[in-house]
Amino acid sequence: MAELSGIQNEVIRDEIEEFLERPEEIERFIDMFARIRPEMQEIAVAVIDGDHHEADALTTAALAAGTQALEIMDDGLIAGMGIVGIKFRENFIFVPEVLSCARAMKAGMAHIEPILSASGIEPVGKVIMGTVKGDLHDIGKNLCIMMLRGAGFEVVDLGVDTSEDEFIDAIEEHGAPVLGMSALLTTTMPNMGRTIEAIIDAGLRDEVQIMVGGAPVTQDFADDMGADGYGKDALDCVALAKSLVGAES
Numbered sequence: 001m002a003e004l005s006g007i008q009n010e011v012i013r014d015e016i017e018e019f020l021e022r023p024e025e026i027e028r029f030i031d032m033f034a035r036i037r038p039e040m041q042e043i044a045v046a047v048i049d050g051d052h053h054e055a056d057a058l059t060t061a062a063l064a065a066g067t068q069a070l071e072i073m074d075d076g077l078i079a080g081m082g083i084v085g086i087k088f089r090e091n092f093i094f095v096p097e098v099l100s101c102a103r104a105m106k107a108g109m110a111h112i113e114p115i116l117s118a119s120g121i122e123p124v125g126k127v128i129m130g131t132v133k134g135d136l137h138d139i140g141k142n143l144c145i146m147m148l149r150g151a152g153f154e155v156v157d158l159g160v161d162t163s164e165d166e167f168i169d170a171i172e173e174h175g176a177p178v179l180g181m182s183a184l185l186t187t188t189m190p191n192m193g194r195t196i197e198a199i200i201d202a203g204l205r206d207e208v209q210i211m212v213g214g215a216p217v218t219q220d221f222a223d224d225m226g227a228d229g230y231g232k233d234a235l236d237c238v239a240l241a242k243s244l245v246g247a248e249s
């Protein structure tokens with residue numbers, strides 16, 4: 001295992017010391033950042049600080065210096081967002097801060113995405129995502145989508161208030177192997193089950209793996225509804241989507 005002192009950037013060292021509590025996560029993040037180049041650590045810090053100007057400038061400079069887009073995405077933007085996700089999960093930061101970090105990540109990704117799509121890197125897989133019928137909450141879904149895209153997934157975003165028919169049309173149109181549903185209201189959670197039933201009735205259940213999430217959703221609820229997986233946050237969502245398409249986590 002690498003040492004905390006092996007990470008060059010002081011802000012990253014402080015973030016790990018101050019905000020990470022689970023031993024396995026501390027070990028994973030120290031190992032990861034200890035092998036990440038200092039320039040990429042600075043990009044991660046821009047995301048952690050929610051500084052979109054800095055994320056934009058540092059990403060532009062790194063590309064101009066010849067750094068590979070994938071390295072910037074994985075070692076800078078996604079690595080930084082990993083810490084943000086944990087701080088949010090542990091209630092060290094809240095929605096406004098997460099949105100700033102998301103904006104910073106987007107500012108960097110704006111330079112990365114065209115290069116990755118032009119270079120023909122195979123997407124990890126395609127995911128359809130939507131907030132269920134009657135529900136207008138999309139902050140969590142959008143975070144999941146951003147992390148999925150950052151991890152190399154192609155995502156079809158159906159937005160909010162998505163009816164059973166809209167989910168079914170999207171499965172037929174896009175042939176995505178994974179469908180994700182989000183719900184934030186106890187009154188709209190049952191629409192996840194209704195959508196799964198509609199997918200069964202349409203004869204499409206074998207075509208698609210279904211994952212669900214949102215603050216009131218639990219693993220038990222997901223099991224009862226017949227979903228294939230439940231994720232409690234955006235990090236989980238990416239790991240789940242990877243396991244559902246058979247990619248390594």
Ligand code: B12
Binds near residue numbers: 233
């Ligand atoms: C912001 C917010 C709003 C905003 C939504 C803005 C937007 N664009 O999303 C506005 C103001 C519009 C709103 C409206 C309402 N809201 Co509201 N809202 C919230 C609030 C404060 C934060 C939700 C949020 O964004 N959380 C942050 C995100 C990042 O977390 P998340 O959504 O849970 O997502 C994470 C995980 O769940 C997971 N995840 C999410 N989706 C998915 C999907 C998959 C596949 C996977 C794997 C994982 C996953 O990953 C995400 C990232 O980590 C919550 C309170 C709370 N603390 O949850 C209330 C809350 C959800 N709202 C509530 C209510 C009651 C309402 C209204 C009915 C209020 C009203 N009377 O009008 C309306 C309903 C409108 C509608 N029809 O949807 C209640 C719900 C209570 C209940 N038991 O159902 C809550 C809990 C507040 C409360 N304590 O009363 N709301």
